[in-house]
Amino acid sequence: MKKHALTTRIWHWVNLVCLVVLFMSGLGISNAHKRLYWGHWGFAPEDAWLFVPKFPDWMTIPGRYDLAGARDWHLLMAWLFALGLLLFMVISLANRHFQRDLVTSRAEWRWSAIRADVVKHLKLDFTHQGSKFNFLQKLAYGVVVFILLPVMISSGIAMSPAMDANWPWLIDLFGGRQSARSVHFIVAWALAGFLVLHIVLVLLSGPVKQVRDMITGGEA
Amino acid sequence: MKRRSVLAGLAALFVGACSKIAESGPGRSLLDAAEKWNLGLHDLLGRRTALAREFPKEDISPSFRGNGTTDPKEAAYKAYAAAGFADWRLSVTGLVNTSLSLSLDEIKALPQRTQVTRHDCVEGWSAIGEWTGPQLKAILDLAGLRPEARFIVFRCADSLAGGPYYESIDLIDAFHPQTIIAHALNGEPLPVKNGAPLRMRIERQLGYKHAKYLTGIEAVATLEGIGDGGGGYWEDRAGYQWYAGI
Numbered sequence: 001m002k003k004h005a006l007t008t009r010i011w012h013w014v015n016l017v018c019l020v021v022l023f024m025s026g027l028g029i030s031n032a033h034k035r036l037y038w039g040h041w042g043f044a045p046e047d048a049w050l051f052v053p054k055f056p057d058w059m060t061i062p063g064r065y066d067l068a069g070a071r072d073w074h075l076l077m078a079w080l081f082a083l084g085l086l087l088f089m090v091i092s093l094a095n096r097h098f099q100r101d102l103v104t105s106r107a108e109w110r111w112s113a114i115r116a117d118v119v120k121h122l123k124l125d126f127t128h129q130g131s132k133f134n135f136l137q138k139l140a141y142g143v144v145v146f147i148l149l150p151v152m153i154s155s156g157i158a159m160s161p162a163m164d165a166n167w168p169w170l171i172d173l174f175g176g177r178q179s180a181r182s183v184h185f186i187v188a189w190a191l192a193g194f195l196v197l198h199i200v201l202v203l204l205s206g207p208v209k210q211v212r213d214m215i216t217g218g219e220a
Numbered sequence: 221m222k223r224r225s226v227l228a229g230l231a232a233l234f235v236g237a238c239s240k241i242a243e244s245g246p247g248r249s250l251l252d253a254a255e256k257w258n259l260g261l262h263d264l265l266g267r268r269t270a271l272a273r274e275f276p277k278e279d280i281s282p283s284f285r286g287n288g289t290t291d292p293k294e295a296a297y298k299a300y301a302a303a304g305f306a307d308w309r310l311s312v313t314g315l316v317n318t319s320l321s322l323s324l325d326e327i328k329a330l331p332q333r334t335q336v337t338r339h340d341c342v343e344g345w346s347a348i349g350e351w352t353g354p355q356l357k358a359i360l361d362l363a364g365l366r367p368e369a370r371f372i373v374f375r376c377a378d379s380l381a382g383g384p385y386y387e388s389i390d391l392i393d394a395f396h397p398q399t400i401i402a403h404a405l406n407g408e409p410l411p412v413k414n415g416a417p418l419r420m421r422i423e424r425q426l427g428y429k430h431a432k433y434l435t436g437i438e439a440v441a442t443l444e445g446i447g448d449g450g451g452g453y454w455e456d457r458a459g460y461q462w463y464a465g466i
Contacts, residue, residue, distance in 0.1 A: 020234065021238070024231070024234070024235070029344070030344075032342070032343040032344055033341070033343040033344035033345050035345075037345075040275070040279060040338055040346065040348060041279075041281045041338060041345075041346045041347050041348045042345060042346060043281075043285040043341075043345035043346065043347050044283070044285070057235075058228045058231045058232050058235065059231060060235070061234075061235055061238045062235065062238065062239055062242065063232065063235035063236070063238075063239065066458075067342065067343070067458070067460075068454070068458045068459040068460045068461070069242065069459065071342070071460075071461065072242070072251040072252075072254065072255075072459070072461070073238065073242070073251065075254050075255070075258060075461075075466060076250060076251050076253075076254035079254060079257060159340075159466075160258075160465060160466040161272065161338075161340045161423070161424050161425060161426065161465060161466075162262045162268070162424045162425065162465030162466060163262070163465075163466070164272065164273065164338075164424075165270040165271060165272045165273070165423070165424045166262070166265050166270050168273055171273075177338065177340065177346050178345075178346055181344060
């Protein structure tokens with residue numbers, strides 16, 4: 001039994017490429033209109049709740065202002081990203097990765113247990129007994145896989161005028177197209193934050209072994 | 221600062237690789253294929269004929285942003301505008317049984333549709349307005365579409381950066397009940413910034429498809445030979461996707 005199943009490893013690396021391309025092309029799209037609004041409509045500075053900075057060329061795909069090119073990349077990778085997540089979810093239910101490794105027990109939600117886990121993390125002690133992941137890991141991966149990534153996909157779809165005609169309930173879920181756009185932007189940065197935290201923790205917990213295990217599978 | 225340079229360097233490498241992919245033959249076809257997948261998915265849902273949401277009047281935004289050309293500089297357009305667009309004509313040509321040249325009064329005499337819809341710009345903003353005008357279908361029926369016709373091309377009075385604006389849609393969108401030739405916004409004649417005296421409303425697609433300052437409707441069998449063949453001004457100039465439902 002490997003530490004990481006083959007499907008998990010493939011998805012991990014495909015997803016990394018997807019998220020990086022989606023994030024950088026998304027910043028290019030953001031440069032086309034640097035304000036965010038709530039509700040169905042919004043276009044003027046006085047309606048905005050956030051003025052977004054212009055993202056420099058080195059942060060965007062393509063590496064210059066090119067809205068059409070950024071949209072091409074974004075809409076292509078969105079397919080790979082959405083289908084990849086769907087497949088990963090189906091397979092992880094079938095091979096019991098979710099049930100075995102991500103489901104938390106009631107005992108883990110006890111305040112004393114959570115505090116002990118936080119203290120262990122702060123002491124950079126990443127050992128854990130029994131299950132593959134400790135509580136904070138399960139929580140982080142659970143929030144990303146089951147909340148943040150699906151919200152990115154649904155808020156992205158909600159920005160399509162043709163999809164809104166087909167699925168008007170989707171836009172109501174977000175309270176309007178401009179709200180969906182704002183949520184898309186906020187969650188994109190939350191995912192960028194997760195990526196940074198994820199990389200920092202890998203660097204602190206034996207990066208060579210961690211990356212090797214995510215490629216070869218490692219020992220359980 | 222040094223760490224930031226490393227990050228910027230890594231990003232630059234990545235961006236450079238992406239450009240190389242986008243410029244390669246297979247990379248370009250893959251990027252173009254995604255547009256077809258989106259159109260295919262919307263077809264697959266079986267509902268490209270679904271109606272865009274129509275909002276209650278109280279949701280109309282306090283103003284309606286103008287974008288692209290907002291004040292055509294062409295002398296001919298200025299002369300029409302000075303005369304209150306009294307002599308404006310809309311031509312209907314191409315693969316039709318009877319070519320037409322309609323006056324604004326004739327267009328307003330056709331059965332009218334009024335719809336309060338959300339307009340989504342490719343840049344990201346949205347506005348809500350109430351549009352009034354005849355369905356494009358009524359005009360196409362009047363002219364009689366020939367069986368070879370596959371696309372409807374819109375000709376416009378304005379130029380951007382030296383090139384005339386134009387757009388095109390397929391027949392599913394052309395005959396959609398909400399595809400109208402609007403002459404009024406929020407109960408008033410169209411303002412110049414929003415396309416006076418006539419503009420298209422192609423609800424369920426992004427704003428650049430909604431040709432403004434409309435002078436002609438042309439039925440064609442193929443988009444080849446129209447502009448550079450991309451099907452629209454921005455499609456030809458900047459590589460925008462022809463199908464703008466997403």
